[in-house]
Amino acid sequence: MTAIASEPTGLAQELNSGHSGGPGQSRAAAEQRLNHIQLLEAESIHIMREVAAEFQKPVMLYSIGKDSSVMLRLAQKAFHPAPIPFPLLHVDTGYKFREMIEFRDRYTAELGVKLLVWRNEEALAQGANPVQLGTQRCCGLLKTQALLDGLRAHGFDAAFGGARRDEEKSRAKERIFSFRDSAGQWDPKNQRPELWNLFNGRIGPRESIRVFPLSNWTELDIWHYIHLEKIPIVPLYLAKERRMLVRADSLIPVEQPFVKGLPGEEQWVKCRLRSLGCSPCTGAIRSDADTVPKIIAELVQMRNSERANRIIDHDQDGSMELKKREGYF
């Protein structure tokens, strides 16, 4: 910790730097310019308004997570003082955390937004679950299939999603308006060039687009915005004592009857979730971060420890590689 602070690296460095500039100077500059959060917000709002104006039946995919929460707040802002002109669609796998569903119902009711829920009831009736099917098939049926069915059943021609380009490499070239053919498929070779902020929303019958208004936000921007705007989030993101199966480094939430531990595995652990999904498939992390600022501090610190230093321990190179392989297999 001291090492990081005395020679700041990465985010810590980037965060600390503001103290070096004179306060008068930075204030004058701030009045002249919009900061990155304001710039990102303006861009996202512009995107949402374009979609609302150009499409017959848009919908916002609402996953209850942090990105969805930011997207929902941006939608409120985009159309204020009018209501959000499209419904939210939650694809419910049936295995989401109880706290997520409670939060979803309470928060959307409080905001007065229209919430649609879609479940693959057929698969659920046949007892589909990740233990029985494996995660990949389970996700395919309860998430992907349910999403496509839900969009088709309602006839939505545009669906907002909360994905960001910084999430992973394969998303780095994703468009803001992502075109889907009449089967709902994405063809990476057949995406439209996107110049300036002129989005081409022309589609043929049964074709649709996914729209990613948060494309240019980073994870830090999302948490920063949640903090600034005091956006409510599901309490699962915040650390508290929770009942968990402790298995090696993993903390597995105990909610579903088919998630059973060996004797002694079930314990009280102070932990939180970094991302929200289905309870059997979302691991928790040990953490004391029980406020949003502490989550941000944790994120910064975690990323710092992963960040490159000038000195690299080359001896570790091989063993690290080996560990990775062991872990992987």
Next chain:
Amino acid sequence: MSEANDNMTAVLERDDADVRIEEQLAAERAKDLLRFSTAGSVDDGKSTLIGRLLYDSRNVYDDHVRAVTHNAAIDFAQLTDGLRAEREQGITIDVAYRFFSTPKRKFIIADTPGHEQYTRNMATGASTADVAIVLVDARKGILDQTRRHACIAALLGIPVVIAAVNKMDLVGFSQTVFDDHRRSLLDLARQLEIPELIAVPVSALDGDNVVHRSERMSWYSGPSLMELLETVPLAIERSHAGLRFPVQRVLRPHQDFRGFAGQITAGTVRPGDEIIALPSGFRTRVRSITTWEGDLETARAPQSVVITLEDETDVSRGEMLVSAADSPHRTRHFEATVVWMHTKPLRPGSTYLLKHTSQTVRARVVEIRSRIHVERLEHHPAEQLALNDIGQVVIETSRPLLADLYRDSRATGSLILIDPEDNATAGAGMIRSIADAGDAESEINHATRGVLALGNRAELAAQLERSLLEAGAVVLRTRVPLSPSLIALARMGAFLLVESDDAVPITLTPVHAASTTPHELALDEPDEILNEIQRLGAIPNGEDDNDDGLGI
């Protein structure tokens, strides 16, 4: 400096974690966001440069560095070279966006491949960039691809080009070599009308002048590449246009509120400002700038806001609120530089949908003036523009655009052409010159004459009356049945809208033709009818031998 940091550390460690992070976030909030584009081909050092930029500013992870370290040497190119991997896997080469930040700024890199066959990708990356980094190999100087990259940056209106004269280590860090390249680069910038070109001598491999200033080039006293990136102004701060507020959507949550939602693309706005609503030309004042946080005292580009006006005025999507002192051109006829992006070539006479700000109109490319050879910087005559060609074309639109020259305002000077058959984004255009308002408006104006019988379509009649009046026509609505005296009146320079109580087909009677045979119009949208009026009004004999059905 390190003492100050140590003191701060002590303070920070005593304080509550929340307070500490609050302070850090306050500093984080002061950062703005700069977008820059890079273009490059394999072996020109682009990936190494980006890798170096990210590594020296501590924006890459340890495990990632380990993964590309061989024999104690980091392969900087591999740190970021997603494009190379894609090429090997045969995946589409595209624009990859990367995110990083330093203590001063946040950055988005639009990383694009540099070969000629990827011109459209380069143009895409350049379209939103505040800065372009162009790589120059110090051993070779300006090459075809240097000119190509600089030319695309110039055409796409990037205000600052940083020429990174790379591989200085391979020319013995020679000042003479750098000065020679710098002179040629400045000549190139003048030729391309690049507002600002800054040359920096770097060695991406060793990190000289990338983030840290080089100790091996004491003759160079200028900033490092990163120092430049951290300080150049954003492109939007350079726009000199007055207020431009294209209306995206009208918000009417209840009877007492009518607001216009949009993004300010240029200028600033305050309550009380006199503005003009275009195309109607209606003058009024701004009553409020409404946002979720409350009303604002001032707003500036590129904020997204809702504007309410003092007077009730009808403004809809595609229209624009502008400053009274400085308004955009209103044009149906202009010249644009077009980057062609469709496998189906652009040929004169082709028709497209054209999106400009929040308006989509029909458009026809009437002429290809030239194709631009981006490496020799020459204009050549051309019959067509193929995929990845860039050319000067003349475009006519079905309805007027409220436009600026691209060099004055990117957002109101840019457009995309959409293929009406497959809906592909076929081309991207930058408006270079605009015909005089007189010429541009000649097709609907006080000289527009004719008689349109509308039957019992009172609402349509009202809409057309308004649109025609706004366009400058002399309009008369009447319920007197069509007669020779009405035709005579129209011949004197009026446009008549004849209504009745009957549900009859809509007919348009041109009056400047030898015959005054009514044309039946199977149209019911006001815009379509206006196009038809325009078309027939512009063609004296009432016959269009080049009728493409688009009414142009």
